[in-house]
Amino acid sequence: MKGKNQADQIVLEGLYGKYAPMVYRRCFSMLKDDAEAQDMVQEVFLRIYERMDSLDLSQPSSLLWNTATRLCLNRIRDKHRHGVDVDSSELLLTIACADDEQESYEAKNILAKLFSREPESSRTIAMLHYVDGMTLEETAREVNLSVSGVRKRLRGLQAKLKNLEVK
């Protein structure tokens, strides 16, 4: 690994030294398992490394916090879908398993083309607001959206959560 990759590794090492404990605590609080949390920390930093060319690294704490949140939500959802017991609060489980239209857009890479910054999923936004207790303003700052944009995304997700309950 030479040149740019070497330089990226150096940057990643700096980020890791400063933020890995924060990421670990975030993952552990969501997954409730030390080994899984450790594994997830690696996944988070690998994800950042893979996308270093396109990510906005100006706010690493937000980027890492939200990436950890999204990956942990995915892990919880996948475990639940596979019938594995998940040690999560009902709210966290509901958010993790909610359908997220935003993510299907992301999968199609539509929004990624429209915004230079990777858009956050509505599930992550719900976690920040409902579980982490961020105000709407704080959540908006965190995900680089307007307050009304955050409200809209949460309303959209709430409707889906209701549908989920009906099912």
Place this chain on the structure above:
Amino acid sequence: MIPDWKLERYLTGDLPDSEMREIREMEATDEIFAGRIKMMREDNRAILKKMPFERLSERLDAMPARSGNGLKGAGSNGAGNGVSFTLVKFATAAALVLAVVTVALFSQREIAVPAQSGAQVMDVAMADAVLAGDEGDTRIKGLEARIEVWKKTADSAVQMSNLDEAREGDEIQLRYLVPEKCFGMLFSMDGNGTVTMHMADDNKAIALEPGKMTTLPFAYKLDNAPKFETFYLFTSTNGFSINIDDIDALFKNKDVRQEHVTLRKVGGK
């Protein structure tokens, strides 16, 4: 009750100044809160000990090399590894001559040199005086080699910490200190993989004098390279050199010690 996410950002220094001040004050006055913060700091150390970067590094090494886009001109040619090497040859003597030319760009001086004019004196020079005192050539016990990165402001300069933000056009001043006689070189690498040599004799390390913080006699203006600029100080008790076609060899050389400071590039100026 301060939420976890905010505490985390307090620990990493990523809150706005007003909130940092508020929480710092609480830490100073509220014993229970201070205890919580202390535990989190201890937890940080334990976590990094339990899962050091080297474990992640093994997985990175196992990944296929990324091609990297956005490389500058020559760096993205068929030669392959994406490193273009802008070797600015600054042997010590030459750098001193250059200092005369660039003095208007940035005020700088070796620490022992008296200040030129009040308006030009930077905080950097003040810090030099405190560090070096009257013992310019004596070894400073307990000190490790270190590099400092300073950014020029309107009328002074501020020291940049690792991962601080910087912008295109920022004027950067480098300083270094070594605790004993050794050989060293200073260079930087940016987000395009471009390497710029700041202090060396061609591609060879130069002899460094110990015990005083030395300011390079020229400033460096950041260009528009994206993402980051990392400044390296490499030192060794023996002479060494850098091979521009294999920079990795230097990183892997166990006889050579490395210190670095990375600035995150944001926006435009």
